[in-house]
Amino acid sequence: MPDEFHHEIVGRAAKVVYKKCRQIFGLSMSFDQWRRLKYSYYTAHAAEIAVRPGALEAWRMFEQSGLRQALVSNSDRIVVNANIRVLGLETPGFISVSINDVVRGKPDPEPYERAATLLGLKPQQCIAIEDSPTGVQAALAAGSHIIAWPEDRMLEFPSGIQPVTELEPTVKELLQYST
Known part of the structure; x- marks a missing residue:
């Protein structure tokens, strides 16, 4: 390709x-x-499929800190469930939103709004870690805070969104303010 x-x-x-x-x-x-x-x-x-370096570590750090999390994807449920299983995240109460769970997928805000509702939060109380401009647009439209963490450095993000190259320092900073 x-x-x-x-x-x-x-x-x-x-x-x-x-x-x-x-x-x-x-x-x-x-x-x-x-x-x-x-x-x-x-x-x-x-x-x-190779797991993106730093992604599972960030998930585990948030988990250990007691932060509620949801996986929000524009993929179909079959792909989301396969990824959850392979990553070892499949646990009772795990929250995920696939394109099959909403009427309109990303860039519409609905997936992030649904995830926030399932977490018992408002989108403005959430931080979305996104790897695509489509996802960033959805999170912005929902009113969520955003960390853009693309694998592809050539992607163009909406104005005002500065992608990070390493997630771990950002995660540690977030955890410092979450307590």
Whole structure:
């Protein structure tokens, strides 16, 4: 895949990615066929996906500090659940919001609003750690605080959002103010 393709699809819902594949690569299968193929492959190989350095450590630090957390994704539930299982986060009461749990996915604020509600909070009381401009737009629209932590340094974020290159110092700073 060309780099620019990744820039266009990161953080986007499956339907958007499918349409881009049709447009750029001439994909001819139906959305349902593509989705079944994609998710069959994904779930079979989820354990092989490399975990982003620092992500699980940050999750665990927040967990140990007693902060409530939710995973908010523009992916379908099948992908979200596969990731939760592979990461060892599957526990009773685990809160996650997938694109299947909302009417409108990111960049709409609904996923973050739903996550805040499930946490018993207002979006303004939450901090979203996001890796995509689409997710940042959603969190901004919900009124959440934002830490942009993209893997792809070429992504363009909304004005006023300065991405961080390392999450750990930011997490430690947040934990200092959360007590």
